[in-house]
Amino acid sequence: MSSLQLEGVAKGYGSRKALDGFSLEVGEGERVALLGPSGCGKTTALRLLAGFEAPDAGRVLVGGSVVAERGRIVVPAERRGIGMVFQDLALWPHMTVRGNLEFGLRAQGVPSQERERRIHQMLARVELLEYADTNPGSLSGGQQQRVALARALVLRPRALLMDEPLSNLDEELNLKLRAEILQLQAEFGFALLYVTHDREEAFALADRIVLVARGRTILEGDPAG
Amino acid sequence: MGRRSTLRLVFAVWALIALLPMLAMLQRSLMPDGRITLSTYTQLFASAREWTLLGNTLLLAGATAILAGLLGLPLSVLLARTNLPGRRALFALFVLPILLPPSVLAYGWVALLGRDGPLGGLLGSSGGTFLFGPAGCLIVFVASFLPVVLLFTAASLLAANPRLEEAARLCATPSSVLLGITIPQVLPAFVMAVLLLFCLVLGETGAPTFLRVNVYAVESLAQFAAFYDFSSATAAACPLLLVVLLAFWGLHLLGVRPSAVLQAPSTGRAPEPFQLGRSGSRLAVLAGALWAGLAGLPLAALFLRSAAPRAYVAALAAAGASFGRSFSFAALGASLIVLFGLLIAYGRMIGALRQGTEMLTLFLFAVPGPVLGIGLISLWNRPATNGIYRTPVILLLGYLAQYVVLGDWITKAALASIPRSMEEAAAAAGAGWARRLTTIAMPLAWKGLAGAWLLAFLFCFRDTGIAMVVYPPGRDTLTVRLFTMMANGRPEVIAALCMLILASVAAPFAVLGILDARSRQ
Numbered sequence A: 001m002s003s004l005q006l007e008g009v010a011k012g013y014g015s016r017k018a019l020d021g022f023s024l025e026v027g028e029g030e031r032v033a034l035l036g037p038s039g040c041g042k043t044t045a046l047r048l049l050a051g052f053e054a055p056d057a058g059r060v061l062v063g064g065s066v067v068a069e070r071g072r073i074v075v076p077a078e079r080r081g082i083g084m085v086f087q088d089l090a091l092w093p094h095m096t097v098r099g100n101l102e103f104g105l106r107a108q109g110v111p112s113q114e115r116e117r118r119i120h121q122m123l124a125r126v127e128l129l130e131y132a133d134t135n136p137g138s139l140s141g142g143q144q145q146r147v148a149l150a151r152a153l154v155l156r157p158r159a160l161l162m163d164e165p166l167s168n169l170d171e172e173l174n175l176k177l178r179a180e181i182l183q184l185q186a187e188f189g190f191a192l193l194y195v196t197h198d199r200e201e202a203f204a205l206a207d208r209i210v211l212v213a214r215g216r217t218i219l220e221g222d223p224a225g
Numbered sequence B: 001m002g003r004r005s006t007l008r009l010v011f012a013v014w015a016l017i018a019l020l021p022m023l024a025m026l027q028r029s030l031m032p033d034g035r036i037t038l039s040t041y042t043q044l045f046a047s048a049r050e051w052t053l054l055g056n057t058l059l060l061a062g063a064t065a066i067l068a069g070l071l072g073l074p075l076s077v078l079l080a081r082t083n084l085p086g087r088r089a090l091f092a093l094f095v096l097p098i099l100l101p102p103s104v105l106a107y108g109w110v111a112l113l114g115r116d117g118p119l120g121g122l123l124g125s126s127g128g129t130f131l132f133g134p135a136g137c138l139i140v141f142v143a144s145f146l147p148v149v150l151l152f153t154a155a156s157l158l159a160a161n162p163r164l165e166e167a168a169r170l171c172a173t174p175s176s177v178l179l180g181i182t183i184p185q186v187l188p189a190f191v192m193a194v195l196l197l198f199c200l201v202l203g204e205t206g207a208p209t210f211l212r213v214n215v216y217a218v219e220s221l222a223q224f225a226a227f228y229d230f231s232s233a234t235a236a237a238c239p240l241l242l243v244v245l246l247a248f249w250g251l252h253l254l255g256v257r258p259s260a261v262l263q264a265p266s267t268g269r270a271p272e273p274f275q276l277g278r279s280g281s282r283l284a285v286l287a288g289a290l291w292a293g294l295a296g297l298p299l300a301a302l303f304l305r306s307a308a309p310r311a312y313v314a315a316l317a318a319a320g321a322s323f324g325r326s327f328s329f330a331a332l333g334a335s336l337i338v339l340f341g342l343l344i345a346y347g348r349m350i351g352a353l354r355q356g357t358e359m360l361t362l363f364l365f366a367v368p369g370p371v372l373g374i375g376l377i378s379l380w381n382r383p384a385t386n387g388i389y390r391t392p393v394i395l396l397l398g399y400l401a402q403y404v405v406l407g408d409w410i411t412k413a414a415l416a417s418i419p420r421s422m423e424e425a426a427a428a429a430g431a432g433w434a435r436r437l438t439t440i441a442m443p444l445a446w447k448g449l450a451g452a453w454l455l456a457f458l459f460c461f462r463d464t465g466i467a468m469v470v471y472p473p474g475r476d477t478l479t480v481r482l483f484t485m486m487a488n489g490r491p492e493v494i495a496a497l498c499m500l501i502l503a504s505v506a507a508p509f510a511v512l513g514i515l516d517a518r519s520r521q
Ligand SMILES: Nc1ncnc2c1ncn2[C@@H]1O[C@H](COP(=O)(O)OP(=O)(O)O)[C@@H](O)[C@H]1O
Pocket: A013, A014, A016, A017, A018, A036, A037, A038, A039, A040, A041, A042, A043, A044, A045, B269
């Protein structure tokens, strides 16, 4: 069964078509990279899957059930069980690191003791326990990346969407975080849809690469082949 | 002189214009006859009446701030961040009253509920008892100053990074996102607006006088300054100044920085509106009813009361000259404000001025008008400076001191929207900074500059606090004339005058709205 699926979706903004008959499938626990030049519709594809927008045509499926179709959202974002790491991370500046992790757990109705336990475990896993009560704005770039990952993963999503999360980092940190993402994926087993315009990054992270241009898939294949 | 030193000098000139009057006032209150003494203060505050007045005024301002805050926060979210039908029009309607002197609304309420008003029969004499007192004054103030909360909070709501909400939408319902992410982000702007509003109410004179509520700004400042004893007025002004200082100190302690709050809207796409679903139209009707209850009905009553051409002819005959003066003073004031505001904002942008300068321009905005007026008189009423004291120049200096923040804020946003590279390219082509400013930055920011000018014009035009105290002899402004006419004029003529004021602010306001909508595209 596929975890994430776009079926012939189209999405336009005004007269501009961001996606046009675009299809994509990500299996359970699979790692897929979406590779393409800037402006080709990668972010739009993620936003459709996340539930921020509805497609003009086509269907969006999560875990095999339709979550949006033809201009209509069937299952809203908060009930799709999808995590996302944004390009600018979007850590909430008015909360501590712990607060950033707790918000989602609380919203999902996780009882307080269980919340504590999961936050502790997750922060320990990404080596940020000592920063639990600091403001994310005061952390380094790499640490902020890990907070963003932890915030998404503490909710145990079935799939994780990442939108060029490493594009603003230097080479060394970039390599380190790639390894970290791969480890976390192996441990937690979520499906990963990773957007990038960097070929090398795509090859390093994915089981399968989807090349996109002007809102359409132009090539699919696994990095080895 | 270099760019940085010129811009610093401009700011220093403005700061002197704005702060010297306050210092002169303090000096006069402490040295009424050349020697340092506290006698003016001890005499003034020996009377229980002063304390009662001050207490009542603070209570009234506090009640207005609380009520406007309670209404303003949900209303800003509703009008700025949801898909409420008609939200743009409603926003404009709710903002409109800030452009009118509150006495216009006060007069409208009396026209509505008074003995011969459309709803007068309904309430009988209880309408009057209710209106002529703190309750009536409170309603007028809430309607008049609610826009302060709406404008600041809405601007902050629209400047927020949409990703922050989206990150929350992945795991939380829209209402949790609103309460947990959206509203906490705008709290600094909201708190600043509420405190600012509190300070603005302290300086109001027209509406309380008309509604027979004794407030400090009228009894202790305006009247002392005009009729009795100028030294007492200077002493009476200082407590209000102190209250405003305390309010700003509180802001500082809370970590609210005007430079962070008065942000340029983020250049990215505005955040997605919250969907109201089927309750949308009901909420729109509710918001419309609230507006009607606060401002719409009294304005309509004024219109009905004035509805005879004769009333307008009489109003123009009585106040035509004041009208002309108000237009030209406000136009001159607005030009000065945009000039200084632009240079100050530009100075801050290139790092010649500190971010904290914004706190000072905002502080001057919050100083009650009559206090500033008394300061201006303290400074300029000397034989050597009669050319300022006895002419409209003193009024223009007051406008510049009080309202420069409007030019500062709006041009800052406009300048921020110009890519740095544009100016750098001009610099590389050999253009000096003054040329770059006038040929690159100003043309590219013209919408912002025009908007700043219109907004400054509107605030100078509606000003009552400064003008009431310093208007040059025989040359009153429209708001001062309205104030005097309200004491003894014919009702339909006053109503017609109010309508004329409404019409004169509505036109620039409409242009401002169009400019704003265009710059958001
Ligand atoms: N909210 C929006 N409004 C208008 N145009 C948009 C919007 N989002 C994306 N676009 C346009 O759609 C196209 C695809 O955008 P995007 O999905 O962000 O591309 P990518 O992430 O691959 O760079 C671009 O041309 C972009 O300008």
